[in-house]
Amino acid sequence: MKLSTVVEKLGLECMTPELKGAADDVTGGYVSDLLSDVLANGPKGGVLITVQVHLNVVAVAVHAEMAAVIFAMDRRPEEPVRKKAVDEGIALYVSSLTAFEIVGRLYEMGLRGLHA
Secondary structure, eight states, X not given: OBHHHHHHHHTOEXXXXXXXXXXXXXXXXXXXXXXXXXXXXXXXXXXXXXXXXXXXXHHHHHHTXXXXXXXXXXXXXXXXXXXXXXXXXXXXXXXXXXXXXXXXXXXXXXXXXXXX
């Protein structure tokens, strides 16, 4: 699935416009606020849905080779986190939806997790 399709259908706000077009293919999704869980189970090329907005989220997304991070419930990272994501090539998006709602909509769109 194309990340641009996800962004459009969910009405996501892009926090990293400098990365437009980067990592446009999304292989799956994962939702967790426990970063060690994301490291162990996040799909390469996937999108992470979380409410955590600190720098470690970017580090984990890079290590897990995720394509993007969607912050739920209008959570927004501070500028140093945003800049680090740009430097590392991790697209960041914000949604007013809850993580549960985001995942449900992604599932309806055909995006699956590791074990689906």
